[in-house]
Amino acid sequence: MRNLFSVENKVALITGSTSGMGKAIAELLGIHGATVIVSSNDEQGCLKTQEKFQNKGIKAIAIPCDVSKKENIDALVLETKEKAGEIDILIHCVGIAIPGSFLEIDSATFEKTMQINLQSAIYITQKVIPKMQDKKEGIIIYLSSLSSVRGNKNLGLYGISKAGLAQLARNLAVEFGPDNIRVNAISPGVIDTEFAKAMTNNPEVIEKRILLTPLRRIGKVEEVAGMALLLASKAGGFITGQNIIIDGGTTISDGN
Known part of the structure; x- marks a missing residue:
């Protein structure tokens, strides 16, 4: 029971981990013993986060990566193995949200959203799962969104892509459960991050x-x-x- 929340001696790759929820996840896993790979497309942010974590006694390694490019993901996985060992925990926290109505969706917006929010998750998972199969152990977590379970007027495409992550988690859990690989999604509601400022800085909307x-x-x-x-x-x-919802009860409220 004492070690129930320990991730000691695990290698945890957390994409999108130089800010917001990804950074908080990386820090907490590091506090509980994991070697954390800090990664995002912000190279300076990766180095600063690595330094901050190391000053707190966390084993952290910065490896920048633009997940929209498959060759960058290949390099990320390879460099992680070289510097820390095989990946035990993959937590994918990247995402973009391009606002607009359904009729405003064009091919460029669709492809960019799906590439970063969904396709990158599929590709990086394909690179990581075989070694997890070999070890008969692995953890994969996708940062989805409350938008994955609700209708969205202005962020519909974002919601579709995040719903894809939740379904991906279900599919992989079934296919790779016999290999002792657990796959889940987390769907946060409004969280106090830079990403949510458009909502939280609008008094009428947030109230x-x-x-x-x-x-x-x-x-x-x-x-x-x-x-x-x-x-x-x-x-x-x-x-x-x-697909675990963390929303303070928004989805179960009757609106009163």
Whole structure:
């Protein structure tokens, strides 16, 4: 029981981990013993985050990567192996949201959104899973979104791509469960991040949203990180194929 939340001696690759929820997840896994690979397309951000983590006693390695390019993902996985060892935990936290109505979706917007939000997840997972199969152990977590389970007027394409991640988690959980590989998605609601500023900085919008949320507040990055740690550790050992919603109760509220 004492080691239920330990990820000691695990190698955890966290994409999108120089800011927001990805950074909080990387820090918490590092605090609990993992060697964390800090990665995003922001090279300076990776180095600064690595330094910050190392100053806290966290084993951190910065490896920048633009996940929209397959050759960069190839290099990321190879360099992780060379510097830290085989990947035990993959947590994919990248994503873009291009606002617009359904009739405004064009091929460029569609391809960019799907490439970064969904295609990159599929490709990096394909690179990582075979070694997990060999070890008969592995953890994969996708950062999806509340948009994956609700209708969206202005972020519809984003919601479609994030719903794809939740379905990907279900598919992989079924296919690779016999190899002792657990795959889950986390769908946060409104969390206090730079990504959510368009909503949280709009008093009229955020006031309405908070009134629809039973806890009457927005979420914190550490609350999402805590769920990631649960899923990555023995504590979450019998959880797989789930899309876990962290939204303060927004989706279950009756609106009163």
